[in-house]
Amino acid sequence: MNALKKYLSEFIGTFVLVLFACGTAAVVGVSADKGTGYLLTALAFGLVIVAMAYSIGNVSGCHINPAVSIGMLVSGRMSVQDFIGYVIAQFLGAIGGAATLMALVGKESGLGANGLYQGNILSSLIIEIILTFVFVLAVLGVTAKESNSSVAGLVIGLSLTLVHILGISFTGTSVNPARSFGPALLVGGDALSSVWVFIVAPLVGGVLAALVYRFISSTKKA
Secondary structure: OHHHHHHHHHHHHHHHHHHHHHHHHHHHOOOOOOHHHHHHHHHHHHHHHHHHHHHHHHHHOOOOOHHHHHHHHHOOOOOHHHHHHHHHHHHHHHHHHHHHHHHHHOHHHOOOOOOOEOOEHHHHHHHHHHHHHHHHHHHHHHOOOHHHHHHHHHHHHHHHHHHHHHHHHHHOOOOOHHHHHHHHHHHOHHHHHOOOHHHHHHHHHHHHHHHHHHHHOOOOOO
């Protein structure tokens, strides 16, 4: 039952992330030429994390992102069973959020789907790996100590806002395979054909962040 509650929390959190944050991107646009919409979208992603962290964080840890979950798995902070359950819940939540968003604003809005930077796969992979690395590193660092629990949600939300402020103009910023898959599945076309980039890169970034954090936080003497 406890596992089910955690998975349900992850479903809800990812649903809200896609509906509200991708929804903001779909409604206000993310063009760098329109600063207001650009910043609103970045803030929407960060604020959803803050809201969810302080509502479902005490149940599931509020990963709502397979890249965060794989970072926790590599760090030894969660079991393989929970990792699988979390990821399934996250993808289902993202699909549900995207479907709800499509019912509200239509498929033509783009649903906040990600896109390749200048059509270049390699550049997009590198950008997403870097962005995810920074974000997951922040998550692992702030959640490493129980004493940080009261501010962890705020720090993680601001960190997600930070990577969006830079990344939106490149790929729309994924750093989250589930968040990318939900909208891409329903939009189809180029978004769906390139979505593998936004699944693979964040997972690689999450693993790298976990490995680097394990190394730099180790207190063992050589």
